[in-house]
Structures are given as C-alpha cells and as structure tokens.
Amino acid sequence: MGIISKLKGKSGVYYLFFEGVVKLVPFFAIPVFTNNWTKEEFGKFSLYMSIIPVLSLTLSLGQNVSVKRFYIDYPRQMRGFLFNLYAVGFIVFAAVILLELALPFDIVAPEYTRVLLYVGCLFALIEMYLSYLQISKQVLLYNIFYFARNSLPYISTVIIIFTLSDRSVWFAYGHLSVGVVIVLFAMKDVIRGAGAGFRKKYLKFSLGIALPVIPAVVSAFLLSMSDRYMIAYFYTKTEVAEYSFAYTVASILSMTFLATNKAWQPFILENLKRKNLPRIRKYARYYTLFVLAAMLFMILTRKLWVLILSNESYLVITDIIPVILVGLFFYFLYTVLSNVAFYHKKMFLFSLPAIIGAVVNIALNYFMLPLYGYKAAAWTTAASYFTEFAVIFGITYFIFKEDIFFGRSS
Template structure:
C-alpha cells in the first residue's frame, strides 16, 4: 500500500525504494525510541534527576560493553552479504560461535575488574552486573539484525525491535511502580528481560542455519574488517554518551539526568537519520557495484533535505516537546536541545562519506579519525565541564562531529582518492535551513517574545524550508 502511494508522487524509483524501506526502519525507530519519549513523562516523574543520571550512565556502559563484545563483526556481516560467494551462513556460523565464546571470556574479565569499574562509573554494583547479563544476548541479536538489514528484511527488523522495546518498557514501568527508591533498577531489569527474549527469538530463527563450524578464513575476514570498527564505534560511543559519564564524575548525577533527557529529545533527529541510513546503505552499495554515481548523488540531495527539515521542525518546536514530555524539574535543559540536533545533523553528513570507506573495506582510518574526534571530545569535556557545567558537553559534541565530518571527507576525497563522491554542495541548502531555524529560535528565546507571537513566527518561517523540501524532492 505504502509503495503504491509513493509511486503516485513520482519521486523516482530509487527514492521510492529508499523511503519504502525507510518507512519500516523509521516506524520501528519511532515506535521503539518513541516509547522512550512517550514514557519520559512517567520516568521523569517517578525518577529524580539523580536517579535518571544513574540510569543514563548504565545505558552508556551497556553500549560500551556491546561494542567490545561484538568485535565489529555485525558490520562485517553486512559487508560479506554482498560478496560474490555462496557460503554466507557458513560464514555467519563461524562468527556466531566466535562472538559467543569470546563474550563469555570478556564477561569473566569484567567481573575481575568490577571494583575499578565501580569507582570510574560511580553507579551501584548491581547495575554493573545487570549490564553484563544483558551484553551477551544483545550482541548475538545484533548479528542477526545485521543479516536481516543486509537482506532488506526491514519488516522483520522493525517487528523485532518494536517487540523488544515494548516488552522492556512495559515491564520497567510495572516494576518501577512497586519500588520506592533506586528505581533505575526497574528500567535495567526490564531491558534485561527484553534482550533475553530477543536472544531466544534469534536462536529460534537461526536454528536451521547455524552449524557448529568455525573457519579461520571467515574469522580473518571479520576481524580484519571489524576490529578497526570496534575502535571506531567506541570512539563514536564516546561522542554519543561518554559525556554523561564525565558529567556524572565531575558535577553529579542530577546534571547527568538533565543532560540525558535533553539528549533523548534531540535524538528525534537521529531516529530519522538512522532510519533512512539503514535503507540507504544497501542501496548505496548496489549503486556503487553498478557504478551509478549520478543516482547516488541525486538520492543524497533528497535524503539531506528530508533530514534537515526534521532538524528545522525539532529546533522550532523543542520548547513544546520538552514541556509536554518531561517533568518541569528537567525544563532547564531546553537550551541545549538545538545544539544536540545540529550535532546529529553533522553525524548524518559524516555517514554519507564514511560509507565510501566501508565499501572499499578501508576501515583503519575510520577508527583513527573517530579516535581523534573522541579524544577531542573527552579532553574538551574534562576541560570545560567543571567551569561551564553540562551545557559545555553539548558544544563539545557538536565540535567533535564537525571534526569527524571534515576528516572523513578529506579521507575519501584525497587519501582514498575516490574521484566521484557526493558533492559538498548537496549540504549547503540543508545547513542554511538549519542555521536559519536555530537563529530565529535563539532570537525568540533571548527577546522573551510573547508565546503566541513566537509560535506564529515559527510557523511562518517553517514555510520556507517546507517549500524547498517539496520542490527539490519532486524535481
């Protein structure tokens, strides 16, 4: 039905296919992440900013563990699927058993160093143990997701992700209502049960495909491709969430909770970007295989306009979003939402260029550049947060994503010497639209404009980017 509707708009075959699969991924992202937004009024009223801060650090820690335990292999699976071979499930089986056995060993190692981790994270031991319990089933589920995404099984990916989010969220709320304090445990336990359910479903679907077989050539392919990606993903995680750990260390869990809530609202931008990216990547690989460079550039223009329009809307109406979604105790974090939105736009731009390096399997510099950006982020955070508070973390994230984009553009353009890549001109109009919205919103904020007048101004100003979006996409 959706496919037929899209065809009537005469958007072109490639954009129609992109939006067709993006619809599934974005729907899943909206429903899964949307549950996080919908339940923000519940969680921010049941948990104090201090408790929410502890939960945020827990989420950051589980993300770090999943990256380390996964060895970057899910990215290798997505790439191997497009190799000209007929042994994909033999390859998948080798990686399945390797990840499972290595993860068990890493779990033991983390338990040995639990005291040092406790001192660094400043969260309860119980949350550390729950994070460990989540990680192994999570990385196995991610391998299965990588296969489904490469196979363009977007509906199945969406269904599984929505199921996981719904189960874990509902259980968290039920458990939380039974508790009087330390309610972050409820969210962690709900997530653990949801992940274990997904692990069971994964084993059920893969039962006929997984063989007890480990081949050296398959592991070599994955580790050569994946290990640099581990460093890249860790550094990326630093850019996304490590600032919450640093805020918790330097200024306290309350400020961490405020920052985390603002970050979740800003992540609406990333939901759209990543939802489209999951559809973009296989189409991008196919077009490169067929050397259809003009098709890639045309699709990139439309993709960029869609993402930038979402950013404009979110910047203009961030006040309404935070007022509706969270308790007033968190409202002071409003000021950093536009900064986070712009940061995620630069994250999107960088992914447009890093995919060229992924396609050519040149992943070492990807890791290096992310280390540079991540190191910059850590250094600036430790330097600026003590003086300027959690607001500094939003600015350092924006600066780091800007550097990451520049480095990857230079790498693709001049180091890898790829002659035909997406032109920077593609992003000029989207960036102008976003800066325009940010400027208007800031002027309204500092001038203390009466609400109804400000709302009218924002709605009128939204017509301009909407006009460009409609005309360029149909053109």
C-alpha cells in the same frame, strides 16, 4: 519470504514507520521516568543506556560490521558465517561471567553491574543477527526484533513503576529478559542453515574486517557517551540527568536519519558497486534537506518537547538543545559519507574520523567542563561531530574522488 520480498522495494518507508513506533514508546515512557524517578535515578538510567552500545560492541569484537561485508561478497554462506561468530560470542560470554565472579567491580552503580555485563553480551549476539537481517533486507523480521529489543523494556518498566517499584534498575532487567528470548530465536535460525561446523576462514575474514573498524565504532560511541561520564566525574548524577534529558529531546531528530539510514546503507553500497554516483547524489540531497527541515522544526518547538517529556524542572536545559541538534545534523552528514570508505575496504580511513572526533570530544570536555559547567558538553559535542564530518568529507572528496553532495546528479 513472500511478505519480505514485497517489503524490499519500500524498505525506507517501513524502517521509518517501525523506527517511529520504537521512538513513540520512549516518548510515552520518559515522562513516567522523569516524574517518578529522582534525577539521581534518571542519571543512573542515562549512564546505563550510554554504556550498553560500547560494551556490546567491545564484547562482540565488532563482528556485526563484518556481517554486512560478508553478505555482500558471499550471501549463500551467510548462516555458516553467523554460526562461527556465535560460537566465538558464547566463548566471550562465558569469559565475562567468570571474570565478573572472580573480580567483582562496579559500573554505573553496584546494582547495575552484573546485569549490565550480561546484557552487553546478549546485545553483542543480537547486533550480529540484526546486521544480517538488515543487509539481507528481511525488513519485517528485522523490525520485529528491533522493536522488541528497544521498546519492551520501556513498557515493562512503566508497568513496574506503577505496580512494584520505582528503581531504575528494573529497566536493565527488562533488557536482559528480552535479550535472552531474541538470542534463542536467532540461534535457532542460524543453526538451521549453518551447514559445516567451525571454519577458520570465516574467523579470519571477520577479524580482518572487524578489528580495524572497532576503533572507529568504539570512538563513535565514546563521542556520544564520554560527555555524560565526564559530567558525572566533575559534577553529580543530577547534572547527568539534566544533560542526558537535553540529549534525549534532541535525539528525536536522530529518528529521521537513523531509521532511513538502515535503508540508505544497502542503497549506497549497491550503487557504489554499480558506479552509479549520479543516483547517489540525487537521493543524498533529498535526504539532507529532509533532515535539515526536521532539525529546524525541533529547534522551534524544543520547549514544548521538554514539557511533554518531563516537567518544568527540566526547562533549564532548553538553551543547549539547539546546539546538540546542530551537532547531530553534522553526525547525520558523517553517516551519509562514511559508507564510501567502508565500501572501498579502507578501514583505517573509515575509522579515522570517529577516532579524531572522540579525541577532540574528550579533550574539550576535560578542559571546558570544569570552567564553564556541565552545559559546555553540548558545545563540545557539536564541535566534535563537526570535526568528524569534516574529516570524512575530506577523505571522500580528496582520496576517493567521489563528490556525494555537490557533483552532477544526472
């Protein structure tokens, strides 16, 4: 714990470093994928990657959200709480296995279905453990597992492409293998300090926090994935591949705020508890300027990123990358403010922006994709993220009376 204690004071720097490493692995792997897979195979891979977060969240019943809230209130009972969540998680896992065996069905493609379901179950358990490590500021251990889960499947798939096969489903098998190892380690850690067995009060607390949040988190993931599935519905996996690649390039921007958000969330929750709004405002402004500068840099260099990560056949999507980047910037602003409603335990208000954003996204895609082509998804996504931000800004400013961006910072 001595090393971890030293890391706590610089958690943002370490999160950014490890997030950078995690992003560099796909940075080198994606060109291998785009140059060795057909666009149809890359389209399957993109659909698989977009559904995993939704599936794991649904199978976990959103319990990873309750982990953070429980730690804030009862940090000394944390492992006992996790033990109870894992018990429920394994029951869900068993039910999924029985369902898939009894009623076979396809997701993405026939060769993906079973492994996708198993990975979803494992990732549900992993997310609970990662949430605990993050909120408890165990920076080093968190990033080791985060790196393993997100990077090792890319590395193993690149090796397989050059030695055995060019089928994209091998990536899913890499996810499955890594997931098993991480869950086994997490189980050992959780059981070691669990104490008493199953407790109903833990389940009641977790469901009380998690169930109202599920619509918000599912809606957030639907907002990010529905465009690809609707493109697949109206067009082909080739168009899915091209749009997904544009989103992949734009998502480099996400590295700048999803990494630091892991440090921002504990920071803003702690300072809301202390009612230290001036400190929050000061760093929120620095944070926003940093992400804005990164967005402008990505817009100016987008063609270079496309050529680095693929080949000239993907240059057709350079025109929609700036649109997606603007949308992701509004999503960043949403992530900054959403912690306010979460802190106040107003789960309906926490959920509302994402639900509205997802509904807007699905409706716009349904009407615009057939009329304007698959590239219209970039505009619908940007409009939906702006809607999400506008709603959470209104909630924060008018209901909670907390002006994060424009109030006095000293």
